[in-house]
Amino acid sequence: MDLLSWLLIVPVWYACMVFLLLSLGLIVRRRRSAPSTTSLSWPNVTVMVPHFNESAEALFRTLASIDSQRYPGKFTVLLIDDGSTNGIQQSIAAWLEAPHPHAYRSISLPTNSGRKGRALDAGLAHVDRNADVIVVIDSDTSLGDHAVKRLVAGLWSDERYAVACGYIVPSNPRASFCTRLQYYEYTGLLSAVKVAQDVTGYVPVMAGAFVAHRVSAVRHLGGWGRWLVEDMCWTWKALAHGYKTAYVPEAMAFTECPGTLPGLYRQRRRWARGRMEAFDEISKLCTGRDAFFIPFLVNYAFCQFAFALLPVYVFGLVVQTWLTASLVLLFALFYGLAMATYLWRTGNPLGHGARHIALSIVCSRVLGVCLLWPNARGVYDQIFGNRLLWLTRH
Numbered sequence: 069m070d071l072l073s074w075l076l077i078v079p080v081w082y083a084c085m086v087f088l089l090l091s092l093g094l095i096v097r098r099r100r101s102a103p104s105t106t107s108l109s110w111p112n113v114t115v116m117v118p119h120f121n122e123s124a125e126a127l128f129r130t131l132a133s134i135d136s137q138r139y140p141g142k143f144t145v146l147l148i149d150d151g152s153t154n155g156i157q158q159s160i161a162a163w164l165e166a167p168h169p170h171a172y173r174s175i176s177l178p179t180n181s182g183r184k185g186r187a188l189d190a191g192l193a194h195v196d197r198n199a200d201v202i203v204v205i206d207s208d209t210s211l212g213d214h215a216v217k218r219l220v221a222g223l224w225s226d227e228r229y230a231v232a233c234g235y236i237v238p239s240n241p242r243a244s245f246c247t248r249l250q251y252y253e254y255t256g257l258l259s260a261v262k263v264a265q266d267v268t269g270y271v272p273v274m275a276g277a278f279v280a281h282r283v284s285a286v287r288h289l290g291g292w293g294r295w296l297v298e299d300m301c302w303t304w305k306a307l308a309h310g311y312k313t314a315y316v317p318e319a320m321a322f323t324e325c326p327g328t329l330p331g332l333y334r335q336r337r338r339w340a341r342g343r344m345e346a347f348d349e350i351s352k353l354c355t356g357r358d359a360f361f362i363p364f365l366v367n368y369a370f371c372q373f374a375f376a377l378l379p380v381y382v383f384g385l386v387v388q389t390w391l392t393a394s395l396v397l398l399f400a401l402f403y404g405l406a407m408a409t410y411l412w413r414t415g416n417p418l419g420h421g422a423r424h425i426a427l428s429i430v431c432s433r434v435l436g437v438c439l440l441w442p443n444a445r446g447v448y449d450q451i452f453g454n455r456l457l458w459l460t461r462h
Contacts, residue, residue: 073391076384079374080395086367087402090257093264094409110141111200111224113216113280115170118187119207120150120180124159126208126324133210135168139217144171144196150187151180184276185298189291199283205321206277210239212320215278222316223280226269230285230311231303233274234319235259237418243327249435250325250332255418256428257403260410262315269312272364274299278321285311295349297342304346304361308353317414333442340446343368348450372443375436403429 115134119127134145149157160174175194181187188204195202201220205211215234223232241251265271276299289305292298303313326332347361384392407425448454 075380080399084402087406090264090406091409093267094413097267112142112198113201114195114199115145115203116191117205117207118148118184121152121154122207129210130207137216146191147174148187148191149176151177185292185295189293201280203280209277209321209323215319219280219316219319222314228312229314230306231281232314232316233279234321235317236275236277237322238325239322240324246332247325247327249431252428252431253435266315271313271315274303277323300342301346301349304350308350336439337442337446340443341449344447344450378437400429
């Protein structure tokens, strides 16, 4: 075969094998049901909500969703103002004067720390001393029904779990073409992969917008302030120390996604740097588990390579029409198989069908190509030690 044929065939063959393994993982996964109060002593929970210059409307929408949660155990909420300059504290004080079903406390840092992880670390000193679980919720994220209860039940279902995250769904899919692409990304293969990874207890990427940490693990491993992408780095550190991680798709939360390409680029540049930052962190631990993370990075690099080959497939449709068209069809079939299996195994809570699967295939490819540049910039930032910033907020 010539070089063009190899470039066309190899990425599709690799993707189909991944989709097949993903489908098998989804089939063998057991649904995690929330235990009853008679079979579980519900742990004490402290919810931390870090915020920086968040609008009062968005923050109070988040707090209203927290108010709606019904949890059998002790439940407290800690608001962490990371040096806001928009006068939000006055609005919070007025909001706290009204009665609420949960106990709230608000602290304010004198200046912006520049990183979400540092704000969380500052909040650790104010966490209830009897807390067993810390649930972190972003200030632009609203919770679904029973989300906290389901997430904590998932975390507490195995004492080896250090952290568990919920199913994040974009709350603003119709705001722009950019948010539409992200909706199909979040509700497509991204969630399906995590469901399959949950079978092994090895979910390497937590959704920091809605995540629960076991307090004993936080005491053992430390906080989050050292890193730019605190959720990923802390998770990799936990895995490197032998803990397990969980994904609980039954615990749903709805978050605002970047509505413009510049905003999305800043976010993904930060995430790309976080992957490299996380690998650098665990390589220093010398726990002997470094090799387990290499396939994750290799798969990420291969995906970027495949996205970069899109012009090759366009060219292939011209010069090798039948081969290219057959490969595209094969890719779509295996992708559709994985997505259909995912929807079946998770009960399809959002009511998606064949149209969603088809759009997910197209949108994920378009988004992957659009994000090649910020992903490369993030890797460059880590290699050359560019200044760490909370790039989604500055």
